[in-house]
Amino acid sequence: MRHLMSPLDFSVDELDRLLNLASDIEKHPQKYAHACDGKKLATCFYEPSTRTRLSFEAAMLNLGGSVLGFSSADSSSASKGESVSDTIRVISCYADICAMRHPKEGAPLVASLKSQIPVINAGDGGHQHPTQTLTDLLTIRSLHGELGNLTIGLCGDLKFGRTVHSLIHALIRYPGIRFILISPEELRIPSYLREDVLAANNIPFTELERLEDAMPELDILYMTRVQKERFFNEEDYVRLKNYYILTTEKMELAKKDMLVLHPLPRVNEISVEVDDDPRAAYFKQAQYGVYVRMALILTLLEIDVNAL
Amino acid sequence: MLNISGIHEGFVLDHIQAGMSLQIYHDLKLDKLDCTVAIIKNAKSSKMGKKDILKVECPVEALDLDILGFIDHNITVNVIKNDKIVEKKILHLPRQVKNVISCKNPRCITSIEQELDQIFLLTDEEHEIYRCRYCEEKYRNPNRR
Numbered sequence: 001m002r003h004l005m006s007p008l009d010f011s012v013d014e015l016d017r018l019l020n021l022a023s024d025i026e027k028h029p030q031k032y033a034h035a036c037d038g039k040k041l042a043t044c045f046y047e048p049s050t051r052t053r054l055s056f057e058a059a060m061l062n063l064g065g066s067v068l069g070f071s072s073a074d075s076s077s078a079s080k081g082e083s084v085s086d087t088i089r090v091i092s093c094y095a096d097i098c099a100m101r102h103p104k105e106g107a108p109l110v111a112s113l114k115s116q117i118p119v120i121n122a123g124d125g126g127h128q129h130p131t132q133t134l135t136d137l138l139t140i141r142s143l144h145g146e147l148g149n150l151t152i153g154l155c156g157d158l159k160f161g162r163t164v165h166s167l168i169h170a171l172i173r174y175p176g177i178r179f180i181l182i183s184p185e186e187l188r189i190p191s192y193l194r195e196d197v198l199a200a201n202n203i204p205f206t207e208l209e210r211l212e213d214a215m216p217e218l219d220i221l222y223m224t225r226v227q228k229e230r231f232f233n234e235e236d237y238v239r240l241k242n243y244y245i246l247t248t249e250k251m252e253l254a255k256k257d258m259l260v261l262h263p264l265p266r267v268n269e270i271s272v273e274v275d276d277d278p279r280a281a282y283f284k285q286a287q288y289g290v291y292v293r294m295a296l297i298l299t300l301l302e303i304d305v306n307a308l
Numbered sequence: 309m310l311n312i313s314g315i316h317e318g319f320v321l322d323h324i325q326a327g328m329s330l331q332i333y334h335d336l337k338l339d340k341l342d343c344t345v346a347i348i349k350n351a352k353s354s355k356m357g358k359k360d361i362l363k364v365e366c367p368v369e370a371l372d373l374d375i376l377g378f379i380d381h382n383i384t385v386n387v388i389k390n391d392k393i394v395e396k397k398i399l400h401l402p403r404q405v406k407n408v409i410s411c412k413n414p415r416c417i418t419s420i421e422q423e424l425d426q427i428f429l430l431t432d433e434e435h436e437i438y439r440c441r442y443c444e445e446k447y448r449n450p451n452r453r
Contacts, residue, residue: 083421104417106442110424125415127443 002300003112003119007133007170015137015170021305022138022288022295029062031308035298036065042095043069044087044111045122046078046102051264051286052122052131056099059293068095073103085114092116097301100124118300126162131296132263133166135289140220142288143259143281149176153214156224156244156269158183159190163263164224168193172203179205180214184240186232210243215253221246223262223282225269246270251277261285315344315388318365321376322384326350329360332383335375335408341366374402378438378449403430405438413445 003009010018025032041060043053048071057067070076077087084102088111091098099120100108105127112119123129141147152171154164158181168189171177179198181189188194188207198205208214215221226244228237246260251274262270262282274280298305324332329347338345346363353359364371368387376383377399385397410426411418418424418440428438428447438447 083423084417085421102417103415104420105413105415105444106417106440109442110417110421124417125443127415 001118003108003115003121004130004296004300005109005112005119005121006128007130007137007166009130012173015134018134018295018299019138019141019292021298022291023142024305025294026142026288026291032063032294032298032305034064035303035305035308036060036063036301039063039065039097039301040095041065041067041069041297042091042098043067043071043122044076044091044098044100044102045069045071046073046076046100046107048072049101049123052101052129053099055131055286055289056120056122056293058290059297062290063294063297065096065297069099084110087111088115088119097297120296120300126160129162129166131289131293132163133170134292134296135285136163136167136222136261136263137170138292139261139281139285139288140259143284144219147171148174150219151178151180151217152220152222153180153182153211153218154222154224155182155211155214155246156226157187158224159187161224164189164222165193167222168197172197172201177203179203180217181205181207182209182211182214182244183207184209184226184236184243186236187226209240211246212243212250212253215250215258216255218254218258221254221258221260223260223266223269225267244269246274248273248277251279254279314391315363315365316391317367318343318363318388319368319371320386320388320393321362321364322359322386323353323356324360324362324383325380326356326358326360328380329362332362332376332379335379336371338362338364341370343370373397373399375405375408377402378405378408380449401430401433401436404428404441409438409447411440411443411445411447413440413443416440416443416445418442 043056045053053071060067073079084107092115097118099122100111101122102124105125108119108121108124121128121130158164223246258279259281260279264282329349343366348361350358351361381399381401386393387395405428407426427441429441431437431439436449
């Protein structure tokens with residue numbers, strides 16, 4: 001039995017198989033409509049996350065399975081002081097697979113150590129959110145055509161953004177990847193990523209402050225939100241805030257086939273006018289999130305998809 | 309000159325950094341053992357200037373040397389049997405340490421579920437970096453030489 005705690009739990013080959021399956025699900029959804037008949041997914045969400053939870057639930061319903069669970073710690077036995085280990089032992093009696101989100105880092109791992117059913121980490125604090133990374137990889141591969149040979153701009157809060165860190169870890173395993181890291185000085189990637197991950201693996205990267213300077217080179221632009229409270233002083237925030245808002249004017253500087261991704265929710269870092277640009281891929285990304293979660297459920301439940 | 313007699317069976321832990329012997333005494337749980345222990349502090353050392361030494365008269369299997377390797381793998385461990393040194397053990401960084409150090413990350417699951425074992429895994433041998441098994445918070449040994 002396997003669990004998913006980090007996007008790097010899968011080798012590149014395993015990831016390829018998972019993404020192939022997700023692409024097949026996209027093309028032939030009917031083929032998989034009853035693949036999980038009689039199976040149950042437990043969504044154990046100790047903190048609210050509407051989109052991730054609904055994406056998991058939609059994935060299981062699309063496979064013919066059913067869902068049960070809770071969407072906040074207040075409505076679970078955690079409010080009575082039950083440990084994660086005890087909760088998962090009980091959930092193991094009710095469901096066939098579990099997706100767990102928890103504000104404390106490592107909680108899904110603790111659950112997986114005692115679980116009788118596969119556990120998927122659906123986000124643990126600022127630590128890991130592997131299904132977001134799988135979603136990003138599927139979106140890039142489906143819309144760009146391949147996961148290698150691309151220049152990807154990561155823009156916004158690169159210091160605290162776990163989706164960005166996970167994506168860097170996942171993408172460096174593919175050939176021909178070049179990063180352009182666009183952020184204010186205060187929010188650059190942590191030094192361990194720069195030195196131990198990018199430099200140590202000879203991955204080319206550039207660090208810039210202005211999004212405009214990067215736009216013409218990018219195959220993918222991955223936007224994240226820059227929060228005002230992350231800046232050390234108001235002056236810098238006022239000086240820099242507009243650099244990190246994607247507008248139709250900035251899109252004019254980009255390649256005709258560049259893709260814009262965003263893990264959502266978007267606040268104001270992408271103007272709504274950009275939504276109509278065919279290069280805006282962030283809502284398609286949400287759809288790919290369902291396909292990749294369907295593929296993940298099938299994989300972890302070890303369902304023989306060749307027999308479908 | 310202070311004289312401490314030799315031991316018949318047990319260990320001599322030599323080349324301990326000066327000032328570390330009491331911590332090692334506790335980490336090895338020597339206070340729980342019913343045996344003779346000599347703690348020598350600030351002994352002269354040609355290599356280190358000054359050093360601490362621990363002499364422990366106990367059965368040789370009574371000590372968890374993994375913990376010692378984690379605390380300071382440069383310590384020399386002489387195994388004594390029948391009043392003679394029969395072995396000099398080379399200490400290695402253990403792959404995992406359990407319930408020796410605690411995770412300091414307030415966002416770690418161990419901060420609210422205190423019955424969980426505190427487990428740290430060796431992730432970078434060259435830089436002697438351990439990470440919490442649950443949240444991957446980094447721990448760098450402050451005693452690293």
